[in-house]
Amino acid sequence: MRSVVILGLLCLAACEPSTVETLTASPACPLPNVQLPPQPQAYLIIDDLEDGDNLTGRTGGLGGNWEIWDDDSAKPTASVSNTCAALGKYAMHLSTTGQTGWGASASVFFAAPPHPSPFNGSGWNAISFYMALSPNDTRPRTFRASVSTMETAWNGRCTSCVDNFGTGVAVTGRWQRFVLPFADLRQMGWGVPPASFKLDEIVQFHVALDQKFDVWIDHIQFERL
Amino acid sequence: MARSALLWVALSLCTGNAWAQPRCDVLLITNTGAGADMFSPRLLAELATAGLATRTQTFSDEPLDALARKDGCLSVVRALPSGKGVELWLDETANGRPMVRNLVVDERPDGPDVAMVVLQTTELVRAALQGQSATSPGAVADVHQAAAAEPASASKPAFLLGAGAGVFKQRGGFPAVPILRVEAAWSLWRGVGPELLLQGPWQTSDLHTLEGTTRATPWGLALGVRVDHTFTRWFAAVGVGLLWQIWQVEGFANSSVIARDQTFTELGIYSHARAGVNLASWLRGGLDLSGGANFSETRIAHAQRDVGAVGQLGAAAVLTIEALSR
Numbered sequence: 001m002r003s004v005v006i007l008g009l010l011c012l013a014a015c016e017p018s019t020v021e022t023l024t025a026s027p028a029c030p031l032p033n034v035q036l037p038p039q040p041q042a043y044l045i046i047d048d049l050e051d052g053d054n055l056t057g058r059t060g061g062l063g064g065n066w067e068i069w070d071d072d073s074a075k076p077t078a079s080v081s082n083t084c085a086a087l088g089k090y091a092m093h094l095s096t097t098g099q100t101g102w103g104a105s106a107s108v109f110f111a112a113p114p115h116p117s118p119f120n121g122s123g124w125n126a127i128s129f130y131m132a133l134s135p136n137d138t139r140p141r142t143f144r145a146s147v148s149t150m151e152t153a154w155n156g157r158c159t160s161c162v163d164n165f166g167t168g169v170a171v172t173g174r175w176q177r178f179v180l181p182f183a184d185l186r187q188m189g190w191g192v193p194p195a196s197f198k199l200d201e202i203v204q205f206h207v208a209l210d211q212k213f214d215v216w217i218d219h220i221q222f223e224r225l
Numbered sequence: 226m227a228r229s230a231l232l233w234v235a236l237s238l239c240t241g242n243a244w245a246q247p248r249c250d251v252l253l254i255t256n257t258g259a260g261a262d263m264f265s266p267r268l269l270a271e272l273a274t275a276g277l278a279t280r281t282q283t284f285s286d287e288p289l290d291a292l293a294r295k296d297g298c299l300s301v302v303r304a305l306p307s308g309k310g311v312e313l314w315l316d317e318t319a320n321g322r323p324m325v326r327n328l329v330v331d332e333r334p335d336g337p338d339v340a341m342v343v344l345q346t347t348e349l350v351r352a353a354l355q356g357q358s359a360t361s362p363g364a365v366a367d368v369h370q371a372a373a374a375e376p377a378s379a380s381k382p383a384f385l386l387g388a389g390a391g392v393f394k395q396r397g398g399f400p401a402v403p404i405l406r407v408e409a410a411w412s413l414w415r416g417v418g419p420e421l422l423l424q425g426p427w428q429t430s431d432l433h434t435l436e437g438t439t440r441a442t443p444w445g446l447a448l449g450v451r452v453d454h455t456f457t458r459w460f461a462a463v464g465v466g467l468l469w470q471i472w473q474v475e476g477f478a479n480s481s482v483i484a485r486d487q488t489f490t491e492l493g494i495y496s497h498a499r500a501g502v503n504l505a506s507w508l509r510g511g512l513d514l515s516g517g518a519n520f521s522e523t524r525i526a527h528a529q530r531d532v533g534a535v536g537q538l539g540a541a542a543v544l545t546i547e548a549l550s551r
Contacts, residue, residue: 022439022476023527024483031528032436032482084481 029084030132030216033175037087040223044124046108046205048219049080049090056108060222061119064109064204066092071101076209078106084216086130086175091218095134099211108205108220116153118201124222125182127205132175137214142168144208145178147185151195153203163191164206171215181225249298250277250354256284262304263339264311264346266457270506271347277354289314289326300350305330309337311346315353383412384550385453389513391543393424397522398533399441402430406543410464416453420464422446424541436482436527441535442473447495447517460509461500468495468517472535474525482528491536493519499545507550513543 025031044060054066068078076096085091094106110119127147133140146166150156153164165185169178182197205220251272255265265281272279285292289301293314301314310330329346331337387408394401405427410420424445432439449466470491476484494517501511519536526532 017521017524018489019524019526019531020474020487020489021526021529022474022485022487023437023478024485025528026481026483029481031530032479034435034530036435089481 025135026084027135030086030134031174033086033130033177035177037177038179040126040128040225042123042224043128044222046110046127046220046222048088048221049085049092050088052080052082052090054078054080054092056110062110063112064119065113067107067109067115068094068104069107070096070104071099073100074098076104076213086132086177086216086218088219091130091216093134093216094209095136095214096209096212101211103208103210104213105209106207106217110202110204116148116150116156116203118150118203120200121182121202121222122199124199124224126179126223126225127182127220128177128179128223129205129220130175130177130216130218131169131171131207132216133171133173134214134216135173137212138173140170140172141210142170143210143215145169145180146206146208147180147182147197148203148206149195149198150201150203151193151198152187152191156203158191158193158195160190160192162206163187163189163195165197166206175216175218179223179225248278249280249296250300251279251350252292252296252298252301253279253281254284254292254301254303255281256304262308263457264304264343266455266503266506267339267343268302268311268346271343272350273506275347275351277347277350290316299354302346302350310342313346313349315350385410385412385547386550387545387547389543389545391513391541393426393443393539393541395443395535395539396537397535398525399430399432399535402426402441402443403428404541404543406541406545408545408547410451410453412451412453416455416462418451418453420447420449420451420466422449432525432533434527434530434532435479436530437476437478437484439525439527439532440475440477441525442475443535444471444473445469445517446471449495455503458503459500460503460511461498462511463496463498465496466494468493468519470519470536472523474535476527489523491519491521491523493517493536501545508546508548510544510546513545514540515543516540 045057046062047056056062056064068076070076074096076094078094080090081093082089096104109115111117144166146164148164151158152161154161165187167180167185253265253268256262269279280296280298293301299316302311304311309332310328313327313329315325327349329342331342389406391404392401393404404424406422406424408420408422411418426442430441446469447466449464451462451464453462473488475486478484495515497513497515499511499513501509503509518538522534522536524531524534
């Protein structure tokens with residue numbers, strides 16, 4: 001009788017399903033990407049961060065750099081880090097302890113300073129990038145990713161600027177690749193004067209962050225789909 | 226090719242048809258035709274157990290003495306066409322006695338007692354050849370050895386050692402893996418007895434994802450009960466019991482993830498069925514199909530993502546070779 005009870009208890013213990021994690025994300029990093037990288041017809045890497053600096057590539061007419069704008073309420077940090085990456089070893093890590101105004105944003109200018117300067121992107125019809133939330137900030141939410149032109153960029157040919165051509169991207173704690181076809185990008189409508197998307201004078205890739213963020217961005221490139 | 230070679234070696238060993246003209250105590254004429262005799266398989270086993278060098282030959286209706294001389298054998302045994310017994314030819318001239326022909330027949334209406342006919346025949350041959358010690362030194366040692374051994378019997382416990390190679394596949398995403406198996410079984414009563422199987426892979430089973438690879442190495446230890454039955458030329462066996470699986474899983478990272486290794490065990494049940502051919506009285510080969518399931522399953526995750534499982538339903542197909550000892 002005692003043996004039967006012991007055997008029953010052993011069986012119950014054995015029936016408990018369990019999980020073994022043979023590959024674990026680093027506690028500081030987003031979960032890895034699980035999408036196979038697509039194969040565009042052609043592409044131009046704007047910045048894969050693998051050189052460890054905040055400058056873009058220098059081929060195909062590129063010559064720009066990263067800039068972080070904020071509302072001056074707190075000081076966001078932006079660093080090229082080899083702690084985590086969607087591809088390769090490096091990615092841009094952006095975080096803040098908490099802005100109180102409009103927040104902050106990350107920009108990648110395509111052309112060399114002074115900004116804004118036009119870049120001829122007519123050879124491409126999309127821009128792609130990887131983005132994820134840090135494990136410290138895993139509340140999934142949507143950020144607006146956009147491309148500015150000389151008619152919408154800050155200090156461009158506009159009186160009410162930065163109403164860029166963009167769309168929302170739903171970012172999670174796992175690395176995701178986002179592809180933004182230029183044809184799908186729209187202004188929000190408050191820019192003055194209203195602009196048309198002129199590919200031969202695009203200026204920057206821009207991600208509007210909110211008041212509190214801890215995000216990673218990696219591998220931005222132009223694509224011809 | 227390799228299997229054919231193995232079969233040939235086994236048959237050569239069994240029939241004594243080796244390269245160096247081995248001695249032949251008994252020539253057993255087997256009838257493999259439509260009216261297959263029921264004595265030959267058991268005779269083969271009993272004569273071998275008695276330590277008598279036995280050679281087999283497919284059916285021939287030539288006179289027994291002619292067959293004996295052709296093959297250089299000291300005795301010849303052949304089943305009677307009536308199916309009620311065997312005829313036996315013995316060369317006892319070395320003992321000063323004539324060559325004799327015996328019949329071992331059981332005339333009972335419900336058919337002959339095969340075991341009795343087989344035992345009597347074996348004893349006749351053994352006793353006759355024992356008297357030839359002066360002329361056949363090789364046979365002396367064998368006969369003495371046989372006399373010291375336990376008497377053979379159809380109900381005597383048999384011990385079996387086996388080995389096999391095949392393939393194992395378990396549900397859960399991991400690919401099939403080639404395996405090797407060794408086993409031992411003991412037939413205690415009418416072919417029923419315990420069995421022990423140990424199974425391991427000779428290659429690992431790899432599950433690839435974008436995050437990396439999990440390499441699984443499944444080991445299995447099974448303890449159960451086997452029911453084994455031997456027909457004239459064929460055998461069949463089934464078994465059921467408890468299965469203890471040991472899984473070694475290793476992670477290999479592709480990118481910024483951390484790889485971990487782990488070993489864990491699963492308890493389950495298994496069953497198997499096997500059929501094959503008797504290659505000799507002590508050797509047989511077959512195909513074993515087995516299935517099993519663990520009481521629980523272990524999910525495999527890559528960076529919080531479920532990618533597969535082990536411990537679910539599994540199956541194996543294994544080619545086996547078994548050696549029996551009575």
